[in-house]
Amino acid sequence: MVQFEGPAFCFGDDINTDYIISSRRKRDTLDVNILKQYIMEDIRPGFFHELNGTTILVAGENFGCGSAMEVAAQVVKGNNIPVILAKSFARSYYRNAINNGILIVEMDTSSIREKDLLRITMDDNGILVEDLSNKLSVRCPGFRKELENIILSGGLLKFVRQQRGQKEGC
Structure with a gap:
């Protein structure tokens, strides 16, 4: 079982990868430690400064197009x-x-509001999404075991290293 709890940050439909991180930023570097400060800057300036601790993104249709x-x-x-x-x-x-260890949940997100406190639990019964602010909960299907193991490992590279018995950085 894995559980995450944090505030919802809501976005609409068709959040393009260039909205997540602008192409102009990627020309200078691909270092995530530098790029992360520019997350969503074109559609929500200063979003990076709103992040504090565990955060849950909520969106409409076609996220990551x-x-x-x-x-x-x-x-x-x-x-x-x-x-x-x-x-x-x-x-x-x-x-x-x-592949980067992010839990992806497809569901109707229309009832979730900005800054609602959410708890997401992935267990043997699937994924439970609880909106603690509105006392609503939705049970969603889980993943095939292989994909679940990749997420729980922190991503595909970490999963492969664990399977091979290698330490990080090898």
Whole structure:
């Protein structure tokens, strides 16, 4: 079982990977520790400064559309955002997020409001999303065991290293 709790930060439909991290920033560097401060800057200036502790992104349809660049998922993970809830995800972003250890949940997000306190639990019964501010809960299907193990390991590279018995950095 894994559980995350934190405030919801809400975005709309069609959040493009270039909104998550602008292309102009990627020309200078691909270092996530530098890029993470520019998360969502074109659609929500100063968003980086709103983040404090565990944060949960909430969006509408087609989150992560646009290019298939992995750095858009890496910037999310680099900002301690372990969960994204959305009505739907672009397929390439969906897989990039899982490969970076981000829990992706497709569900109806229309009842979740900005700064609602959310608790997300992934266990053997699937994924439970609780809006503690509104006392609502939704049970969503879980992942195939292989994908769940990648998420729980912190991403695909960490998962492979664990399977091979290697230490980080090898």
